[in-house]
Amino acid sequence: MRQFTLILFLLLGAASFSQKETQLTRILFILDASNSMNAKWGKQTRIEAAKELLAKTVDGLGDVPNLEIGLRVYGHQSPITATYQDCNDTKLEVPFGKNNFSKVKYRIKSIQAKGTTPIARSLEAAAGDFPDQNSRNVIILITDGLEACDNDPCVIAKKLKDKGVKVTPFVIGLGMDLSYLEKFRCIGTYEDAETKESFARVLTNVVSKALLNTTVQINLNDINGVPKETDVTMFLYEAGTTNLKYTFTHTLNNFGNPDTLVMDPSLKYDLIVNTIPKVIKKDISIQRNIHNTIKVDAPQGKIRFRFLNNLKPYQINARIMQSGDPRTLNVQEIGSTEKYLVGTYQIEVLTLPRTYITVNVEQSTNSNINIKAPGFFKYSGIGSITGQIFMENDNGTWDWVTNIEENSRSGIIRLQPGAYRLIYRQIELKSSTYTMQKDFRINSNKTTSIKL
Helix, strand or coil, rough: CCCEEEEEEEEECCCCCCCCCCCCEEEEEEEEEEHHHHHCCCCCCCCHHHHHHHHHHCCCCCCCCCCCEEEEEEEECCCCCCCCCCCCCCCEEEECCCHHHHHHHHHHHHHCCCEEECCHHHHHHHHCCCCCCCEEEEEEEEEEECCCCCCCCHHHHHHHHHHEEEEEEEHHHHHHHHCHHHHCCCCCEEEEECCCHHHHHHHHHHHHHHHHCEEEEEEEEECCCCCCCCCCEEEEEEECCCCEEEECCCCCCCCCCEEECCCCCCCCEEEEEEECCEEEEEEEEECCCEEEEEEEEEEEEEEEEEEECCCCCCEEEEEEECCHHHHHCCCEEEECCCEECCCCEEEEECCCCCCEEEEEECCCEEEEEEECCEEEEEEEEEEEEEEEEEEECCCCCEEEEECCCCCCCCEECCCCCCEEEEEEEEECCCHHHHHEEEEEECCCCCEEEEEE
16 A cells, blocks of 8 residues: 655745845645545545645635646546556646635635656646746645556656756645655655654644744754764744743754754744753854754763663663763663763762762763662561661771661661671660761672661
């Protein structure tokens, strides 16, 4: 079964990108009405979903200034059979004109899918549908698969370029794998749309690109200046304000390049990249009518915490701080892995006693921190006690670790492996001479029990 594709061809005339914002834009919608568009897609067929969303899109364009639209359809005139397909079945149904939006919308609704898929011939014919090359000329082709006739869309695209028509396509495919999309690589870039809802979003997105003619990519550069960092939330505020304008999850497309975004070029922006720690870039300007690139240094590596010898899961957290800054940057659980910007970090592992570590995070590497699995100290007595636990240092001195719960008779405390001393007194005995002590050792995954 062939798959669903949306291809946006920006056919730009000889006029330069520096033209005024008031320049006329013409968008030609080409709708695939081949028989395969009758296949089910969720609760609808492909043709039903495409017609519904395209009509809704056209309905929303009526108030856009300096815009004209047209409609070409293929595969809707001659039914395909086991022995015949009409590769010339392509027709300009609604020519360009002012205020023809309703006419285009109603013609879309009456289309029936029945024929074949002559993409190349429709593309070649569409180049002649535009009255002139003085406007920004845009073709949006909606099709459910590959070329079904003898011509190659890549060859046609080259012919158009040779004639002085600049072709800049955007390919949006539903469920297409990389091998399928390679067939469109000679035409341009693409986005995936797996559902009707995602198709609605990408259709809106590519129309916005066509109307604004201003696009942006945000490069999250690694330590070598290569834009390979990704999968992080980005906030774009109107510069100098708290007015959040855009929220994106940074994405690399299937060719490994930063995704193309549509943003309003009339504003300046403050960008926050929510890495750990976050990266801020302020007062960003976007130029109209070109593809803008915003470069951000965001090299990252990973901190990975592991237990060396745990026999069961333990929930222990670690507090991460940037070197020289005592504020908590992140709290990470032992057994997990998190990304951090390249640099030096101070770590306080919330064990008893605390474990302190300095770690250097390097580009695209795991900084492994190994923590010994804890053991347990269990105490019980005939009366309530007050007391404290100390750990023996290598030089024979003792450091405080924790207090015994006040007025407790028994309890269990999780401790790191090592030599300990419990110093305590029965609550009811009101003299320091009744101070007692118990030495004990903690081993990983084991419980040491003491009766007081």
